[in-house]
Amino acid sequence: MTVAFPITPRLRPLLLFAGLALAIVATEHAITTRAIFYQHPALPVAVVFDLLVVVPALFYWLVVRRYGLPLSTVGAAVGACLALAFWLLPASRQQPLRALAFLPALLEGAALLAAAARARRLWRAYHAAREQLSWGPSLGLALEQVLGLPGVVLVAEATMLRYAVLGWWAPVEARPAHAAFSGHCESGFVALMATAGFLTLIETAAAHLVVGHWHPVAANWLTFLSLYTVLLLVAHTHAVRLCPLLLGPQALVVRVGFAWQVAVPRAAVVAAAISEAPAPAADTLNAAKVLLASPNVLLTFAAPVVVAGPYGTRRTVRRLALYLDQPQEFIGALAGSASA
Missing domain, CATH: 1.10.246 (Serum Albumin; Chain A, Domain 1)
Known part of the structure; x- marks a missing residue:
């Protein structure tokens, strides 16, 4: 049977x-x-x-x-x-595998060559975006529109390197007539990122010694990936510190480092204080996760909005959970503008 x-x-x-x-x-x-x-x-x-x-x-x-x-x-x-x-x-x-070490540079070089070949379209897209955005986001948007996926990857890598290398000296990215609300001072975010980076470096050194005893090439790849992770942690830390939430006369600009970004009319959003993360749902995004914190503010939009994420990812949401250092001040400022 x-x-x-x-x-x-x-x-x-x-x-x-x-x-x-x-x-x-x-x-x-x-x-x-x-x-x-x-x-x-x-x-x-x-x-x-x-x-x-x-x-x-x-x-x-x-x-x-x-x-x-x-x-x-x-x-x-x-x-x-x-x-x-x-x-x-x-x-x-393993000679073919060793040759793959040049692959990232070749891909970025190909993207730059494609950008040079489409310089005219890039200039038009940049000029159109420049009317509403600063030069950095305008250039990134133009590259994404003209080059597609290679442009998205190029912009993401360039943004990461910009924050990792220049973030130590860069000023906070604020705007005139906009109130800035940070999300890293009271949560211990910087200390957590520093600890994670330090532990990653220690683990990298230990793994390189152990794996390198049997497989030097694999050890080099693991070391490269670990150092890239540390670079990403540094960039993320600087991006969170330098990109606060901005509340302007007409718009609310939500930025969680370079992980999530969205701009909406301030009259089309309502904020409420929360003590725990909202229940998972298709139309809800908990952006506080990338801050390693529990959200304390929940934004509810009048209509679904598209939130831009890393490497060209997009999320259409109706509710957005955030962590802010001064949640009550932000809620009061947003409600005060709505009543006015």
Whole structure:
């Protein structure tokens, strides 16, 4: 007697990807363990191509598109495949993987070349955005509109580097006739970020020594990723410190570092004090999470608004939870303007 376990249609793409990925990995393992692998220089390149191109492509077509996952999951899949490639390939045949160290520079160079080729469109988009925004956001918006995804990545990386390197001396990004409300002074955010960065550096040094004993190339990649994480923490800390919430005569500009940003007419938003995070919902965004704090202000918009996130992400929300150092002062200022 046999028992059949029906497979729901929703699981079929995931199981198909898992089967194909396992078949590819098993095939690559069989190839890399045979003597013929060392006799043909093209085989390591083929293995790297299968693991870093074919498997992520299958993941995108069968999983990401089918289940509506964010594109960032493809990056996670590429990272997992990269670790798998280091594990499968012998140390003497990892030259194709070492060449990948130049990939980020090549991608950014390609984006810059594309920007140069579309300089006229860039200037028009920048000039149109400059009527409402400062030069930095205007340039970023123009790059995103003209270059698409490469422009989004280029702007995100440039913004991160700007805050990480220049944030130590940069002034607070305020505007005339706007009241600024910070969200980092009373929560201990800076101390938490400093602690996280310090612990990451210690962990990086320890991991480099341990992993480097068996796999120097993998240790270098881990060190690079860890240092990039520290750089991101520094940039995030400066961005939160330099980009307070701004309440102007006509608009409310919400900025949570460079993680979330939105500008709305101040008459189209109502603020209320809260003591805990709102219940998770599709139209609710808890922006206080990136501050490692519990929200104390809940903004409710008259209509759904699009909140811009990192690397071109967007969230359409009706409610936005924030942490502010002076929540009552902000609520009073917003309510006072509404009554006036």
